[in-house]
Amino acid sequence: MTVLWPRIIPREIVDDNRGLASALQQQMKRIVEKHLPGRPIDFRPEPERVCPKEGCAGVSVGLLLSRQNQGCLVIALISRPGVSPTKIVPWVGKVQLRADTVGFREWPESQITVDDYVPCNSLLTTMDAQEPAIAAALQAAAQ
Incomplete structure (x- = not known):
């Protein structure tokens, strides 16, 4: 299980x-530990936002943080082991997805249209609402 450093846009x-x-x-990391207990976690430092070209050995989880002034949006990016597509799971903020997956190592923002940001200062307190969707995607990737 790999937890990657978040992708931050705009650059x-x-x-x-x-x-x-x-x-x-x-x-x-806390969500992974809660929903996939007992799995070793490879916690990647900045700037490691994607798996290597041969893919990650286990399930990988990345994040996309987009910010506009004091508004934030967070997307979870979950992939099965190896060279596999990435599932896009909206976490905080409102988005429309053109597709709910992107190809291996492709930029997820190509599939996202932002409808609404949430205040960045309430980000960490508003993310629980989408935890079940993230947990389901993690468990599906771990099958």
Whole structure:
């Protein structure tokens, strides 16, 4: 099980959002530990946002953090082991998905249209509502 460093867009905001990205990665680690207990977790540091070209050995979980002023959006990106498509699971904020998966190592934002951001300062307290959808995607990827 690999928990990747979050992808932050737009690129210009990366430096200002490392703390938030780290908190999101820690939150995802807690969700993984809760819903896939007992699995060893490979917790990847910045800048490791994607699996290597040969894929990750186990299930991988990435995050996409998009920010516009004080509004944030977070998407979970869950993949089966190896070179496999990535499932896009909206976590915080409202989006429309053109497709709910992207190809291996492809940019997920190509499939996302943002409808609404949530206030960044309430991000970590509003993410519980989508945890069941993330848990279901994690369990499906681990099958």
